Amino acid sequence: MEAMREQEDDIRPGRLLVATPILADPNFRRSVVLVVDHGPEEGTLGVVLNRPTEVAVGQILPPWAGLASGPDVVFQGGPVGMDSALALARLPGTDEPLGWRALDGVPAVARIGLVDLDGPPSLLADGIDGLRVFAGYAGWGPGQLRSEIAEGSWYVLTAEPGDVFAEAPGELWKAVLRRQGGDLAFVATYPEDPSLN
Template identity: 70%
Template sequence: MEDGIRVGLLLVATPQLEDPNFKRSVVLLVEHDMDGGTLGVVLNRPTEVPVDRVLPPWAELVTGPSVVFQGGPVALDNALALARLPGEDEPLGWRALEGGAEVSRVGLVDLEAPPGLLAAELLQLRVFAGYAGWSAGQLRTEIEEGAWYLVPAEAGDVFAPDPGRLWSDVLRRQGGDLAFVATYPEDPTLN
């Protein structure tokens, strides 16, 4: 049975989602298996930690801001990277997101590989500490309960130059009611 959730889509937190790990977050789905669960990375949580402090060999290849982003609350001591490449080749050290046509030419980088393998190919690169994960069926339940909007992604979302605006920018471009949600105040009691 198809659940509509697939790699390359975005989860956008609804205003009702109060969990501090995900409040106003935008999550790119990077793995999905209906039987095994779903994995994503939060795209709009830059930290203060410069990439050169944790992954010096990759620092000069990172798309600004050149800080590590908090990809989610799971495994914060592990890093993963997303990169966008031109052309059709799949060089060593990079794996396209399976079924991720919405974010074509965006894939996962093997941070254990020498950066020189990809340096000439990279258009954009961003490093994330941790990830967001859901067990089989958990994400579908959260969407049905109104915690998330499931919307198409664009390659630029992963490398947004102003991550603080990503939540409202993604909602605004959806049009209709979701564009209206983009104006929802951070604290509605102050309205």
């Protein structure tokens, strides 16, 4: 129970919400969500990192197509606001170009932040080494996510800089759990459909 309390208190930007096998909601089943914003009054906002679509970034945001990391498709960031887009970018150095804002509370070493998609891509072209575009986002009202964690729907885990730009996003759920070791590494082997075992 103490470990669960520590998890609940550790919701903050830059952390991962990893769906437990009991989470059956199709929007979040086996999802890995990066927390982008969190506050006790505002609630929590994040993006699902492992739901690539088949839509190329160039089809939606042509000016940004050349900067998108592979796979260079739009990701389904969550079920809310599917008609809007947000992007995350990684900086290789210490300079912070115009049009990029660090995620609050994320260690500077991660150098991952939000991109202003209304600005010209040329402001960032030479200053980033990874860009991912998300359609929609995941959102929880005040207290809602804590309640879901207490019910056993989410693990709250440490993100690694490569998680946002995973080259095989479909394998991210298993990869994040495996690297935890112990019981969580075992959870990574949980079958897609336990009734088939």
